[in-house]
Amino acid sequence: xVHWSAEEKQLITSVWSKVNVxxxxxxxxxxxxxxxxxxxxxxxNFGNLSSPTAIIGNPKVRAHGKKVLTSFGEAVKNLExxxxxxxxxxxxxxEKLHVDPENFRLLGNILIIVLAAHFNKDFTPTCQxxxxxxxxxxxxxxxxxxx
Amino acid sequence: xxxxxxxxxxxxxxxxxxxSHAEEYGAETLERMFTTYPQTKTYFPxxxxxxGSAQVKAHGKKVATALMEAANHIDDIAGALSKLSDLHAQKLRVDxxxxxLLGQCFxxxxxxxxxxxxxxxxxxSLDKFLCAVGNVLxxxxx
Numbered sequence: 483x484v485h486w487s488a489e490e491k492q493l494i495t496s497v498w499s500k501v502n503v504x505x506x507x508x509x510x511x512x513x514x515x516x517x518x519x520x521x522x523x524x525x526x527n528f529g530n531l532s533s534p535t536a537i538i539g540n541p542k543v544r545a546h547g548k549k550v551l552t553s554f555g556e557a558v559k560n561l562e563x564x565x566x567x568x569x570x571x572x573x574x575x576x577e578k579l580h581v582d583p584e585n586f587r588l589l590g591n592i593l594i595i596v597l598a599a600h601f602n603k604d605f606t607p608t609c610q611x612x613x614x615x616x617x618x619x620x621x622x623x624x625x626x627x628x629x
Numbered sequence: 630x631x632x633x634x635x636x637x638x639x640x641x642x643x644x645x646x647x648x649s650h651a652e653e654y655g656a657e658t659l660e661r662m663f664t665t666y667p668q669t670k671t672y673f674p675x676x677x678x679x680x681g682s683a684q685v686k687a688h689g690k691k692v693a694t695a696l697m698e699a700a701n702h703i704d705d706i707a708g709a710l711s712k713l714s715d716l717h718a719q720k721l722r723v724d725x726x727x728x729x730l731l732g733q734c735f736x737x738x739x740x741x742x743x744x745x746x747x748x749x750x751x752x753x754s755l756d757k758f759l760c761a762v763g764n765v766l767x768x769x770x771x
Contacts (some may be wrong), residue, residue: 516749517756534749591733595752598737599744607664610737614665 484619486561493612497597497605498558506600507551508544510593512537518588524581550589557620564623572627583625590617632757637703639754643739644700646746654738655693656686661734669727696735699762710765718769725770728763735759 486494515522516534525531528542537543553571560567575581594613598605632640647654662669663678663685676684695713702709717723736755739747747755 513749513752517753534753538749594733595736595740595747598740599747602741602744605737605741607661610661610734611665 484561484564484615489608490612490615491561493609494558494561494616497601497609497613498555500601501551501597503551503555504544504548506593506596507547507549507554509547510589510596511547511550512540512543513592513596514585514589515543517592521585521588524579524585551593554593554620557616557623561616564619565626568620568623569627572624575624576628583621583628586621586624587618590614590621593617630757630760632703632754632761635750636754636757639751640700640703640758643743643746643751643755644697646743647739648697650742651693651697652686652690654689654735654742655691655696656689657738658731658735659685659689659692661737662731665734666727666730669730672721672723672727692731696762699765700758703758706761707765707768710762714766714769717766722770723766725763725767728759728766732756732759732763 512534515525515531515537522531525542525546528540528546530536530540531543556567557564575583591614594610594617597613598610601609660680663673670678673688676682676688678685695710698709699706707714736747736752736759739755
């Protein structure tokens with residue numbers, strides 16, 4: 483069980499309340515596909531991913547980015563219970579989607595950078611540390627049911 | 630992993646933009662790394678790691694200078710950082726995983742201070758460059 487201090491919970495909810503899930507999700511997924519192009523392997527049916535411009539403008543990337551970050555919002559609402567929250571998604575990513583959990587860590591790191599660009603100096607070192615912890619435990623929860 | 634002509638140009642562009650802030654960004658990178666990844670502090674038991682520490686500032690400057698050196702000699706990073714590579718292999722022996730952690734914090738610092746410069750393409754190039762630097766610094770480990 484992960485322990486969250488009062489300060490950490492506050493940093494998580496206050497940042498999250500200011501996040502535009504659709505924009506941030508789209509940007510995070512696009513950057514994942516651009517910065518780590520091998521992650522495109524999971525998205526053969528997304529159409530044109532041939533250049534950064536194509537990826538950023540791709541409507542399937544935007545939609546899927548929104549879906550992914552919306553799901554991340556469940557973590558923010560269920561900080562005390564992440565393994566249970568992500569149990570079904572974990573099974574899905576293992577059995578159906580066959581996604582290497584390393585990809586969850588990569589996306590988590592990208593999300594941090596997107597947040598940093600958005601919040602600038604408000605994204606203090608403590609804030610970054612809290613959010614890196616959060617993306618780490620989400621990645622762990624998503625990998626938990628792998629077998 | 631190879632740095633393309635675009636990557637090199639992107640990296641050089643970033644570093645010429647930040648050259649006057651190198652010391653400040655180096656220190657901030659380290660501070661974020663120590664806060665976010667406390668295990669990295671184990672390499673600095675002899676340092677005062679409080680916010681504003683003169684030792685962290687000085688060391689941040691060293692790190693930033695080395696990155697600038699690599700960017701200025703981007704066609705031969707191994708040559709430019711050869712002495713540093715020896716130092717890390719023989720004396721410092723920082724576990725290779727930590728270079729990624731430093732790299733992540735450096736990207737965060739870039740995102741905070743120059744969000745519009747950190748386009749997805751530049752982000753990709755910088756990430757590759759930081760990986761290349763890490764690889765050079767650990768290349769003589771075994």
